[in-house]
Amino acid sequence: MPPNVLLIVADDMGWGDLRLHGNDRIDTPVLDRFAQESARFDRFFVSPVCAPTRASLLTGRYHLRTGVSSVTGGLETMRAGEVTLAEALRARGYATALAGKWHLGAHYPHTPKAQGFDRFVGFVEGHTNNYFDATLMDNGRPRPTRGYITDVFTDRAISFIREHRTRPFFAYVAYNAPHAPYQVPDRYFDKYTARGLDPVMASIYGMVENLDANVGRLLGTLDQLSLTGRTIVVFLTDNGPQTDRLNGGMKGRKGSVDEGGVRVPLFVRWPGHTQPGAVVRRNAAHIDIMPTLLEMTNTPAPRNVALDGRSLVPLLEGRDTEWPDRRFFMHQRRDRTRVDSAPGSVRTDRWRFVKTPAAVALYDMVADPGQRHDVASTHADVVDELREAYDSWFADVTREGIDRLRIPVGYRQAPVVELPATEAVLGGSVVFQGKQGWAHDWITNWSREADRISWNVEAVRGGRYEAAVQYAAAAADMGGTVVVEIDGQARLVTKVARAHDAPIVARPDRQPRTEVTERIWATLRLGTITLERGPHTLSLRAGRIAGRQLMDLKSLTLRARD
Numbered sequence: 001m002p003p004n005v006l007l008i009v010a011d012d013m014g015w016g017d018l019r020l021h022g023n024d025r026i027d028t029p030v031l032d033r034f035a036q037e038s039a040r041f042d043r044f045f046v047s048p049v050c051a052p053t054r055a056s057l058l059t060g061r062y063h064l065r066t067g068v069s070s071v072t073g074g075l076e077t078m079r080a081g082e083v084t085l086a087e088a089l090r091a092r093g094y095a096t097a098l099a100g101k102w103h104l105g106a107h108y109p110h111t112p113k114a115q116g117f118d119r120f121v122g123f124v125e126g127h128t129n130n131y132f133d134a135t136l137m138d139n140g141r142p143r144p145t146r147g148y149i150t151d152v153f154t155d156r157a158i159s160f161i162r163e164h165r166t167r168p169f170f171a172y173v174a175y176n177a178p179h180a181p182y183q184v185p186d187r188y189f190d191k192y193t194a195r196g197l198d199p200v201m202a203s204i205y206g207m208v209e210n211l212d213a214n215v216g217r218l219l220g221t222l223d224q225l226s227l228t229g230r231t232i233v234v235f236l237t238d239n240g241p242q243t244d245r246l247n248g249g250m251k252g253r254k255g256s257v258d259e260g261g262v263r264v265p266l267f268v269r270w271p272g273h274t275q276p277g278a279v280v281r282r283n284a285a286h287i288d289i290m291p292t293l294l295e296m297t298n299t300p301a302p303r304n305v306a307l308d309g310r311s312l313v314p315l316l317e318g319r320d321t322e323w324p325d326r327r328f329f330m331h332q333r334r335d336r337t338r339v340d341s342a343p344g345s346v347r348t349d350r351w352r353f354v355k356t357p358a359a360v361a362l363y364d365m366v367a368d369p370g371q372r373h374d375v376a377s378t379h380a381d382v383v384d385e386l387r388e389a390y391d392s393w394f395a396d397v398t399r400e401g402i403d404r405l406r407i408p409v410g411y412r413q414a415p416v417v418e419l420p421a422t423e424a425v426l427g428g429s430v431v432f433q434g435k436q437g438w439a440h441d442w443i444t445n446w447s448r449e450a451d452r453i454s455w456n457v458e459a460v461r462g463g464r465y466e467a468a469v470q471y472a473a474a475a476a477d478m479g480g481t482v483v484v485e486i487d488g489q490a491r492l493v494t495k496v497a498r499a500h501d502a503p504i505v506a507r508p509d510r511q512p513r514t515e516v517t518e519r520i521w522a523t524l525r526l527g528t529i530t531l532e533r534g535p536h537t538l539s540l541r542a543g544r545i546a547g548r549q550l551m552d553l554k555s556l557t558l559r560a561r562d
Helices: 029-037 050-059 085-091 149-163 186-193 199-224 286-296 380-397
Strands: 004-010 039-041 095-101 119-123 135-138 141-144 169-174 231-237 266-269 328-331 344-347 351-355 360-364 407-409 416-420 425-427 452-459 463-472 481-486 489-495 522-531 534-544 552-560
Touching: 004 199, 004 286, 029 199, 029 231, 029 266, 050 085, 050 286, 085 095, 085 169, 085 286, 095 149, 119 149, 149 169, 149 199, 186 199, 199 231, 231 286, 328 380, 344 380, 351 380, 360 380, 407 416, 452 552, 481 522, 489 522, 534 552
Parallel strands: 004 169, 004 231, 095 119, 095 169, 407 452
Antiparallel strands: 039 266, 119 135, 135 141, 231 266, 328 344, 344 351, 351 360, 416 552, 425 452, 452 534, 463 522, 463 552, 481 489, 481 534
8 A cells, every 4th residue: 555645734834843953942842853853854945925836836837837936816826727736646446535725726616525535624815814713614614613723623633533544635734823813722822932033033932932822733644553663744834934033144034035035944754765864965955756656656657747846765765976057047026917937036056147127136045045146147157057047937838828817717616616806806996804805805085986906817617697796885875876787887786775894803923923814794685687607707896986985895706506
């Protein structure tokens, strides 16, 4: 029987968030011990932010090639035709499950169940608002849970492992800790405040220590079920730390294409096949995880798919004498409306080439691992070589386009489709409440009749849909009307007659959040529209504004009637 696979990913946990890596302010006994039992990669690289790393991790391909270019606004949606590690292993006979954060698409067929996971418990957005007693998606349906979210994900993963202990399984445990908002059980928070840390750092380190304990629960379950010897366990994180904190003296943090934004831990353990305590010093990256696990499980690679990564099995077996000096490419999208080739970088064994919109830089990572000295002026030939390589790579991975995908509606498997504010195209004076339009944000300042809020959709079959909006509106603003347009033609006009303040839901944040808060929204039914099969633009505009603004808008929902 092929080996099981347990893939564990932490969210916004930096290279320096381990005592093993010289941080004496944090306690991570389980991961420190696990690292000593594993092969450790000294220079393992990912993308600067969450969704791009997850796309590469699950496909073995650079994220831009999969359609993923950012973390919100639909730009995190991976093309449905990509073949994931879960799909490949399921075809091999594996039971597959994801417990935690997906962040590669909120709409079928871009969801976990449609991308190879038999079981999914978690959330599809970039973050969730509540870490205690959270309502999570459970195979497509929202269900309340009890307890702290990291503990809940571990509980679900353990249940899956126990249920499938007699057959090969792939358990992908994608924790959302220590990503904000900063919510953590008292005993962890109190421990780190007692060490003199501020609320943010006490929360982050407390969340990491809780995650560490939960990794211990997963490993303990393998021991209890006598599965340790036939289970490949992989641990990594998705990008650099989200705050300025201890990170091995590296330049940059989450969102940066410099070393500190993209170098993270990678530990791989398979007793009898990996050498405990071995340190792999050759470069590797997220694109290598899928081909590595395919080889280790003797699973065929997807047909007619060119993987960017390569198997790390030779490095895990100590056969690195003929390992090439590889080039790894990083990219960070900064603009929702267009994608530029910069910021970006290239990493080789010796060099890191960095391209910004204004300039380029070159760092000798052997002599200067902290990137303190730009040596571009004295190594012009290297700059030219790596700039040409980067530009060629960028042209290659974007040749199929990287525009946001249309939101699919009409699938029988998804009779209700929510078009969130964060995936809308805004026109006029409307803005996101949180400015950035991250997950759970809403649209406000709907103050002019010329304002438009639009979604580009693809009706996979024609039919009738009941339209409704989730909204908040003050009593002083009653009497306005909202107009639904299909491809520029008005189809419905509905009066806003019920005021609703959408109260904020109190949450146990240890530090005021930069993300928007959670609110309780009202529903306004707009009527029934008909969509012909094919692409459409659905728009909302104000027919009349009676007060300061029409409403705050959370989403437009379409419910199939045919």
